[in-house]
Amino acid sequence: MSYSNxxxxxxxxxxxEPLLDDFQFWFARSRSFFENNEVPFLTNDQQADLLARVVQAEQEVNAAQALFKATGGQVGVEPSVMMPWHAIVSECWKVASHFYLEKSVQADT
Incomplete structure (x- = not known):
């Protein structure tokens, strides 16, 4: 979508611009988390699938940012495109929260 006003x-x-930066931050952090931790309550396939979706979404955000910058901020991103990104970030937050909660409980015992 293009804006002339x-x-x-x-x-x-x-x-x-800050929203795309936030997505980049959370996808990079999630990618690092899944690359560097074995999540015991996920199967290897589930973890690999989530990591693959994070990497794909990260690439999509990279493309959106590049287009946004190349046009001088004259194009937007449809909300329907961003909704899956938000869902992946939320899923990653839940997994990481569960992971660190379990880790904390194990450390207390």
């Missing part, structure tokens, strides 16, 4: 473009830039 400068005010709309600035609003888009002020909202979308």
């Amino acid at each position: 400068p005010a709309d473009s600035e609003l888009l830039k002020s909202l979308l």
Whole structure:
């Protein structure tokens, strides 16, 4: 989607740019987590699948950021494109939270 109104473009830039940066941060962190930890309550296939989805989403965000920057912030990202990214981030948060909770409980015993 393209915006010709400068005010709309600035609003888009002020909202979308930090949102894409946040997705990048959480996908990089999630990728690192899954590459460096064995999650005992996930099968190897489940962990590999989640890691693959994180890597794919990270690549999609990279592409969106590149397009956004190449057009000077004149194009946006459809919410329907971002919803799966949000779902993956939420899933990763839940897995990491469960992982660290279990680790904490084991350390207390």
